[in-house]
Amino acid sequence: MNDGHLGELLSAYLDGEATRVEEERIVLHLDGCEHCRGELLDLDAARGAVRSLPMLEPVHALSPGAVTREQPAIAPPASLEEARRSRSLARPAAWVAAAAAAAVLAVGGLGVMRGGSGGAEIDMAEMMDQHAVRVSVDPGLPAVQIVQVMQP
């Protein structure tokens, strides 16, 4: 547990990989911790979202009956060596699909990693200008107060 919360144990719990002792501890903790209950909901929702990602279409037909008129039928390998070659050609396709899925997740993570990316741009200069004007009309120490809005 990190900082009194369940942390990675939640993931194990959802995967059904927690031991019985851990499960009991987790359930007991969830009963009294709103933070971890929220984390559990988020984790479950994310898993659901990942599962709902569209499947990438296979490069080649997987079953003999699914060959289309446009695609040539895949002949059985004439030799073991040919079979090994065809498997090594097929692996990059699966690898590409997995990498693409990981890239989607990574981009999605990058997109929100900084907790604010996406959305209208902040016009910081104008915000600070407006703050300076309003600050300046109150009695105070203008040479000090307006320093706070000097453009860095």
Added chain:
Amino acid sequence: MRRLVLLGAVAAAFVVGGAASAAATELEDYLRAAEEAEFAGRQIVVTYWDGDEAAAGVYSVAQRDGMTTVEAGGLGLMVGGGKMEADHAAGGAAHMAMTEWADWRLSDRYDVGASEPARRLGRDATVVTVLEDGVPRLRMIFDDETGAPLLSEVFDADGELYRIAALVEFQPGEPPMARGAAGPLDEYYVVPRSSSVGLPDSLSGYWRADTYAGPEATVQAFYTDGIFSFSLFRADTRLAAGPFEDGAELEAAGRTYRRILDPGAVRVFWNASTGSFVLVGDLPPDHLQEVLDSLPTPERPNVLVRAWRGLFG
């Protein structure tokens, strides 16, 4: 007898209240005089954060005819009478004005200590201290001859120095103003008031004095307690972090904000479920914490963010 006791209590309340009012009036007199002082000089401003971070700047300042100019790094800013001209780092200058604002007043959480004589930069001066719950929060030294603010110190809740602004060079008298006088009002963008707020009337001892239309469909709510102040810009839509991308993280109640520390102010940004917020002001850290606690909290980072951070820190 009971009536006499009651009358005595009422009279005492007037005396105490009167004393507090007199102190606020005295403070206001010093602050108004500081605004009208004519001088030029160089000022150092340093803000410390949590003992291990600081932002500092050195500025050329000049003040006359109710206008104050501050210059540093080739950029300058001039304010006075509700008008402002400011150079922007990206180029160009803004001309902005406000024509309506609420009257100033001092929060009753502050006490103003008795003024004391002092010497500063070889000149006769007066020290004025503002206390909150008996702890000094602001200490100012004013030049007796001109009323100019020679030194200003802000303290955090523990009495530790949070910000210092000190004139290190001081020339009393009418200075030349490189930017000239302010122009007529029609040369300025007049910031309109806004009736749309969605923000509380008060936040942890600060009251909402004014509300204006801000840039990019935001609303600017100006909060003050008479000593410190901040503007809170609120947008109904999500804002990109922009300049806050590289800002420090500010953790509060398990949520994360983005913070930028400037020599004279702190800026904070966050996206909440009810809108996006940018706060800019000179309030000390403990006040800032209380204000943030009273506002909608940042969105919880989703599981992708947590996974990313778990992998890469």
